[in-house]
Amino acid sequence: MALLVVSGLAALLTGRAARICTLLGAGGAVAGCALALFPAVKGLFGAAVAVRYPWALPGGSFSAEIDPLSAFFLIPILGLSLVSAVYGGKYMLSYSEKKSLGGSWLFYNLLVAGMALVVVARNAVLFLVAWEVMALASFFLVTFENEKPEAREAGWIYLVATHIGTAFLLVFFLILGRGSLDFDQFNAGMNSGALFLLAVVGFGTKAGFMPFHVWLPEAHPAAPSHVSAVMSGVMIKTGIYGLLRALTFLGPPPAWWGWVLVVIGLSSGVLGVLFALAQHDLKRLLAYHSVENIGIIALGLGAGLLGISYHSPVLAILGFGGGLLHVVNHALFKGLLFLGAGAVAQATHTREIDRLGGLLKRMPWTGVTFLAGAAAISGLPPFNGFISEFLIYLGAFGAIQGRPAESILGITLIGGLALIGGLAAACFTKAFGVVFLGEPRTPEASKAQEASWWMILPMVILAAACLGIGLLGGVVLSVLSPVISQVSGIPAAVTAGHLASTSVVLQLAAGGAGCLIVLILALAWMRKALLRGRETGSAVTWDCGYVKPSVTMQYTASSFAQPLIRLFGFFLRMKKRAAIPTGIFPPKTSFETHTDDPARQEMYRPLFLWVDRAANRLKVIQHGRLNLYLLNVVLTLIALLLWEFLWAS
Amino acid sequence: MGLLIALTAAPFLLGVINRTKAVFAGRKGRPLLQAYYDIAKLLRKGAVYSRSTTWVFRSGPIVGLAAVLAAFFLVPFGGTSALLAFPADLVLFAYLLGLARFFTVLAALDTASSFEGMGASREVTFSALAEPALLLALAVVARETGEISLSGMFGGLSFASWGAAPAPLTLACAAIFVVLLAENARIPVDDPETHLELTMVHEVMVLDHSGPDLAYIQYGAALKFWVLGSLLVGILLPIHAVNPWAGLAVSLAGLAALALAVGIVESFMARLRLLVVPRLLLGAAACSLVALLLAVWS
Numbered sequence: 010m011a012l013l014v015v016s017g018l019a020a021l022l023t024g025r026a027a028r029i030c031t032l033l034g035a036g037g038a039v040a041g042c043a044l045a046l047f048p049a050v051k052g053l054f055g056a057a058v059a060v061r062y063p064w065a066l067p068g069g070s071f072s073a074e075i076d077p078l079s080a081f082f083l084i085p086i087l088g089l090s091l092v093s094a095v096y097g098g099k100y101m102l103s104y105s106e107k108k109s110l111g112g113s114w115l116f117y118n119l120l121v122a123g124m125a126l127v128v129v130a131r132n133a134v135l136f137l138v139a140w141e142v143m144a145l146a147s148f149f150l151v152t153f154e155n156e157k158p159e160a161r162e163a164g165w166i167y168l169v170a171t172h173i174g175t176a177f178l179l180v181f182f183l184i185l186g187r188g189s190l191d192f193d194q195f196n197a198g199m200n201s202g203a204l205f206l207l208a209v210v211g212f213g214t215k216a217g218f219m220p221f222h223v224w225l226p227e228a229h230p231a232a233p234s235h236v237s238a239v240m241s242g243v244m245i246k247t248g249i250y251g252l253l254r255a256l257t258f259l260g261p262p263p264a265w266w267g268w269v270l271v272v273i274g275l276s277s278g279v280l281g282v283l284f285a286l287a288q289h290d291l292k293r294l295l296a297y298h299s300v301e302n303i304g305i306i307a308l309g310l311g312a313g314l315l316g317i318s319y320h321s322p323v324l325a326i327l328g329f330g331g332g333l334l335h336v337v338n339h340a341l342f343k344g345l346l347f348l349g350a351g352a353v354a355q356a357t358h359t360r361e362i363d364r365l366g367g368l369l370k371r372m373p374w375t376g377v378t379f380l381a382g383a384a385a386i387s388g389l390p391p392f393n394g395f396i397s398e399f400l401i402y403l404g405a406f407g408a409i410q411g412r413p414a415e416s417i418l419g420i421t422l423i424g425g426l427a428l429i430g431g432l433a434a435a436c437f438t439k440a441f442g443v444v445f446l447g448e449p450r451t452p453e454a455s456k457a458q459e460a461s462w463w464m465i466l467p468m469v470i471l472a473a474a475c476l477g478i479g480l481l482g483g484v485v486l487s488v489l490s491p492v493i494s495q496v497s498g499i500p501a502a503v504t505a506g507h508l509a510s511t512s513v514v515l516q517l518a519a520g521g522a523g524c525l526i527v528l529i530l531a532l533a534w535m536r537k538a539l540l541r542g543r544e545t546g547s548a549v550t551w552d553c554g555y556v557k558p559s560v561t562m563q564y565t566a567s568s569f570a571q572p573l574i575r576l577f578g579f580f581l582r583m584k585k586r587a588a589i590p591t592g593i594f595p596p597k598t599s600f601e602t603h604t605d606d607p608a609r610q611e612m613y614r615p616l617f618l619w620v621d622r623a624a625n626r627l628k629v630i631q632h633g634r635l636n637l638y639l640l641n642v643v644l645t646l647i648a649l650l651l652w653e654f655l656w657a658s
Numbered sequence: 659m660g661l662l663i664a665l666t667a668a669p670f671l672l673g674v675i676n677r678t679k680a681v682f683a684g685r686k687g688r689p690l691l692q693a694y695y696d697i698a699k700l701l702r703k704g705a706v707y708s709r710s711t712t713w714v715f716r717s718g719p720i721v722g723l724a725a726v727l728a729a730f731f732l733v734p735f736g737g738t739s740a741l742l743a744f745p746a747d748l749v750l751f752a753y754l755l756g757l758a759r760f761f762t763v764l765a766a767l768d769t770a771s772s773f774e775g776m777g778a779s780r781e782v783t784f785s786a787l788a789e790p791a792l793l794l795a796l797a798v799v800a801r802e803t804g805e806i807s808l809s810g811m812f813g814g815l816s817f818a819s820w821g822a823a824p825a826p827l828t829l830a831c832a833a834i835f836v837v838l839l840a841e842n843a844r845i846p847v848d849d850p851e852t853h854l855e856l857t858m859v860h861e862v863m864v865l866d867h868s869g870p871d872l873a874y875i876q877y878g879a880a881l882k883f884w885v886l887g888s889l890l891v892g893i894l895l896p897i898h899a900v901n902p903w904a905g906l907a908v909s910l911a912g913l914a915a916l917a918l919a920v921g922i923v924e925s926f927m928a929r930l931r932l933l934v935v936p937r938l939l940l941g942a943a944a945c946s947l948v949a950l951l952l953a954v955w956s
Contacts, residue, residue: 434760532723
């Protein structure tokens with residue numbers, strides 16, 4: 010961790026010399042992450058590492074520990090930060106002529122250090138300091154391209170949203186830590202319901218629960234792509250970590266907590282993917298998919314909580330297991346997709362989906378890894394997204410056999426996940442199909458070139474990890490046992506027993522996926538054998554005899570998504586602006602669509618307008634006359650003295 | 659053995675549908691084995707590929723057929739267990755069909771043709787609605803039998819279950835029937851006869867495939883009808899014969915009757931307007947949902 014900070018500072022100092030700075034910054038990040046992975050892996054297998062130093066701040070000591078829950082979040086954080094740093098080293102060099110890279114590496118390394126400290130901190134002050142380091146470092150990364158007005162605006166929205174979340178967390182920790190601010194001396198007492206809601210809003214803002222997600226689709230596209238990958242892949246997961254850690258303080262959950270999470274999960278999942286469908290910007294689309302996947306995670310965790318309240322250990326284990334595994338899976342495929350989107354943006358200088366096309370021929374490696382990520386995020390076998398969704402489905406199909414309340418939960422989960430899965434597949438056929446397939450729609454897209462090997466290698470590693478977890482889900486599952494028992498309070502022996510039988514199921518499912526791969530190879534071989542020696546021609550795409558097809562006649566992403574957007578128009582309220590062709594020789598026509606975020610337009614905007622007006626009223630006392638300020642001070646002093654006097658008597 | 663019969667008999671069902679339609683229209687109709695002739699002919703031909711396309715276009719038919727084949731191994735047929743059975747295997751079943759669709763849609767987009775893009779767009783719209791309907795309908799059977807693998811569910815179903823819960827099972831069957839029509843591109847959702855009109859959904863997506871690729875696609879389509887049909891027949895005719903051959907015969911007869919029913923539906927109905935199709939599928943999902951709620955509260 011210290012290595013991360015030191016190398017970040019060193020990078021700042023050498024910021025003028027782009028190459029040295031990248032070497033120091035990215036190299037420090039890689040070395041720091043690799044070193045920190047050792048205690049993290051040890052922590053996951055039960056060997057807890059704990060440090061505790063007295064410090065001068067009030068409320069406990071500087072206390073940090075790696076237990077299974079911390080380790081489970083620490084490993085993806087370090088792993089994804091490591092590969093993203095390798096990618097970023099090359100990616101950022103393209104900016105080196107315009108600006109100094111030192112600052113960006115300082116904040117990248119601080120961001121990684123902050124995230125790592127958040128998940129190991131065992132004291133509320135330390136936790137909040139790390140939380141702020143993480144938030145501020147990522148704010149400076151989001152505004153890296155600060156010459157662009159949209160990057161500055163995104164940065165402000167992010168800064169405000171994240172601090173509203175932090176405000177809820179401050180209240181949360183103050184109520185919880187009346188005696189000491191060390192985690193191990195927390196005592197929820199009677200307020201656990203209110204504390205749970207505070208934690209949901211506070212941590213949910215970071216995680217991107219609908220409707221607290223407003224900053225996500227602004228901040229993620231604005232940041233450099235390797236930072237988007239880290240922010241979307243792992244930084245928002247610190248919100249999930251915080252929620253889980255909070256649950257361990259709050260005692261046995263009543264059923265409504267679980268239902269709150271299920272409802273949040275369902276709305277984030279379905280609305281997240283619907284808004285993603287309506288986007289035209291590739292990185293914005295991916296950002297809305299983070300909201301969707303956080304929704305799937307919340308569905309799993311909600312099912313887990315309800316499993317505890319309904320005394321159904323199987324449901325609890327499968328719910329938490331699916332939710333937690335999805336945390337890792339989402340880190341892998343979302344990191345991969347953001348890195349791919351960054352490679353595309355760098356090669357073509359645009360993120361507009363409808364201005365791309367045909368990139369698979371020009372960028373084969375980026376294309377094939379993006380395809381793996383797209384299949385994984387749509388939950389398709391044989392990739393990892395399928396495994397975590399399958400676990401939640403398994404819990405849900407078990408739940409529908411139970412009492413009515415459990416059955417309703419099962420129905421909600423099955424219907425919700427099936428709808429989310431179908432819509433995600435629609436969205437990613439659009440994203441991959443329009444960006445990488447067909448013919449290039451603009452000259453920039455036709456001149457695109459494959460990214461450098463330093464950028465391809467991280468994507469290949471992440472894609473291989475997606476496939477690996479998809480085929481070896483049963484093995485990965487056994488690692489989850491201590492984490493689940495820590496979160497759910499179910500004894501480790503019980504979780505291990507249930508997980509062992511679930512692993513067998515997953516191995517059978519993986520057998521089905523393996524069978525699929527064998528069939529694919531067999532059929533491909535058969536076609537090759539059949540076509541050997543025969544004539545295979547190549548021609549233009551069948552165009553019904555039309556003489557002069559042009560690339561602009563291809564189906565666009567907007568048209569592709571239109572039927573679904575129309576169907577769910579109630580939620581999306583897409584705005585259209587069109588200049589309809591008129592006359593025999595129509596003048597220039599145009600058509601554009603835009604989808605606003607209702608949470609931002611209808612919840613946050615009125616709220617801030619109200620705050621603004623309230624703040625304006627306060628101007629009455631900010632008039633700039635010194636004598637009146639002094640009067641205020643004296644009046645306050647007298648009031649305090651009176652209060653103290655009356656209180657004492 | 660049953661598997662081999664199933665694999666060879668699948669294209670025959672398409673012949674039954676077409677013959678039924680011909681009889682209702684007063685025509686003589688194609689031979690019952692026409693689908694076999696078509697596949698055999700296509701397998702003997704070369705192939706033409708568009709210059710716009712990449713390996714994704716070529717992998718579409720392969721992944722599509724492989725996924726449907728893998729799904730086929732999960733479906734019990736003729737009163738016996740499936741080759742591969744485990745809890746919640748119906749999720750893998752639904753997602754394998756999803757994988758097949760994913761690659762078919764990508765192959766269509768790879769041709770850079772606006773017709774195929776249009777078909778692809780409609781396909782993903784309809785399937786996003788059909789998937790919840792199918793999974794919820796199967797959840798009804800899971801609730802009624804207390805089993806969560808396809809083989810266990812169909813093994814646990816009997817005529818007594820129909821007596822105990824007639825309404826939920828009927829609604830679930832109705833929902834699966836609608837999904838079967840939609841997923842197999844039949845009237846009233848799609849018209850398999852129209853290749854080049856703007857009404858098309860599924861057929862237009864495979865417009866550019868030729869030779870062995872098209873043979874894979876046609877066989878895959880027949881097999882998809884077979885697996886979804888087997889689910890429906892398995893619920894409607896829950897027979898556990900002592901003799902496996904008798905079970906096989908009953909299931910085959912059931913599937914032929916189902917093909918006949920689809921043919922009759924196609925003869926008596928027109929294709930729905932595209933904007934109305936989502937309502938039909940939402941109706942199917944609502945059917946499944948009501949069925950599940952009935953099953954829970956009975």
